[in-house]
Amino acid sequence: MHHATENESLPFPILIGDIGGTNARFSILVDDTSEPIQFPNVRTADFATIDEAIQREVLDKSAMRPRSAILAVAGPIEGDEIDLTNCDWIVKPRALIMELGFDDVLVLNDFEAQALAVACLTADDREVVGTAGEPATASRVVLGPGTGLGVAGLVHARDTWFPVPGEGGHVDIGPRTRRDLEIFPHLEAIEGRISAEQLLCGRGLVNIYTAICAADGVDPSLTLPSEVTAGWQSGGNAQAAETISLFATYLGRLAGDLALVFMAKGGVYLAGGISQKIIPALKQPEFRAAFEDKAPHTELMRLIPTFVVTHPLAALAGLASYARTPGAYGISTQGRRWQR
Template sequence: MPISGDEEQGLKFPILIGDVGGTNARFAIVFDANSEPSEPSIVQTASFATIDDAIRSAVLEKKQFKPRSAVIAIAGPVDGDEIPLTNCPWIVRPKAMLAGLGLSDIVILNDFEAQALAVVALDKEHMEKIGGGAPEPNAGRVVLGPGTGLGVAGLIHACGRWIPVPGEGGHMDIGPRTARDYQVFPHIEPIEGRVSGEQILCGRGLVNAYRAIAKADEVTAKMSSPAEITAAALSRSDPVATEALDLFVTCLGRTAGDLALVFKSQGGVFLTGGIAQKIVPALKTGNFRAAFEDKAPHKELLKSVPVYVITHPLPALAGLAAYARTPALFGVETEGRRWRV
């Protein structure tokens, strides 16, 4: 059953760590407090009926050492004994996992909590700066990442520990500002009558933007995948794709700036995920910083805030490994999110 925070003790090694998104699930094992994670196993969520099946196939049937505990980050809010993922049909059932996978202890976190932990765990060599000044060492930070959806988390420093603040910021409303926006936004596919961040700032969101621009200009939408649109935009070989990526980058800048104001994140804003890594050239063209800083009356504050693209291939696993090794360094709330035999 879930346990309360005052019952918390360190997890027993070896510890299974997992980062489960809408499309892919990534697993590794941390053997002790001084070791790096094992070589990760990456599987597609669509290939398995349940997370339990994926863990058996990717870890238990392949690794010589069997984990005793697990820290798993999932794409969705963690609440109750049956936890659905936002963009994946899996339902995480920790009690069943304890019995079926031979584990004695499971902690379930939000996937962007793990991304927030990674901000502290990773070195500067795994980050590419997109403007702004120097970060303030213990100031608030924000992590956001367009992927299958749009993930968001905050990170604050208090009482000598870094405390991740999970949320569902990717579902905030996003709206038009410029005259061109007002031509395009009526054609963006809404969800239950509104346009949220996830309707633009993720893979399918880029496709939505591309189709909306094509409709606004009464031209044929020739492309159907985010990769195809991104490649055409970066090569500037297709004007609709180019404008779609420009809109994506601008809206990402606006949203990142809004979140920077919420957390007063003078420690930095961190963009994570494969999409951010692929569009670094577009992020550096100026549209992103201009939109990020256009926050009167706090434009000067936003000018000083650094933005980084996390370039590590598996940052969430790095964050989870840091937490698994030394949980006392992080203020991770486990009440109602930890299950033991």
């Protein structure tokens, strides 16, 4: 078995995949100069395994045979069978090599891919929240409320971007205001604790909404995240409106905490499906107010820009950038790269 050195490029053509809890997106990068060939979005629930999805949705629909694969997956990467946190797929790189004919498979964390994207996104692919200004070439943070809540840091040193993946979506989050203290007792906890992901993801929207209803003594009428955002958009549901306002506040608090941890003078980037849907709410004062409210460092926080990532396929763009120029990124492939 050939062991790759760090930053050794994978052989082209490369299949690039972003495997989330609900959706999987694939493209093929033919060489280091061309734009990726995109394939239609795949719903993970429609296929029993990732192998079947790749075979039917990519390999059967293209004459291009990828030699290697870079897959970003939602979940920690441990061992030869990688469980996805929010869906039933299991990624088995050895099986992909044996059965689908790949020579080389690299598996990264999905928010590592989002961090790679944040290193290379241009102003066209992001929307400013709060104060503008070109972000410094300095540490950055990306957090993404979607099916779950992903978090990654991005450290800049020695002309290289180092993604720092982790499970930052599972940190504790607590009440601060009088209103929080009314609502928090009604939130659904996991083993006695409220983590950020219990509030800042799709099911988190419903969790906040239901708790507001309980605090207000109102029967909840909405059960899906999409219904909560629709109730906010129509302006017809007071509890849904407050849900989105509090969601923006809590997201601002956590974004500010992470900015402090990474001293993210290069900005904080909001990815994930929900951020794009609620941009008008994030542009209201609550998000930035909560973000900056970090005494004794309020002045410092005012200088840190915040953005919503609007690129429709940011993770794929980040992976493609890495595939073209692996030397520009400090990514450890040890234990995460399998070869024929």
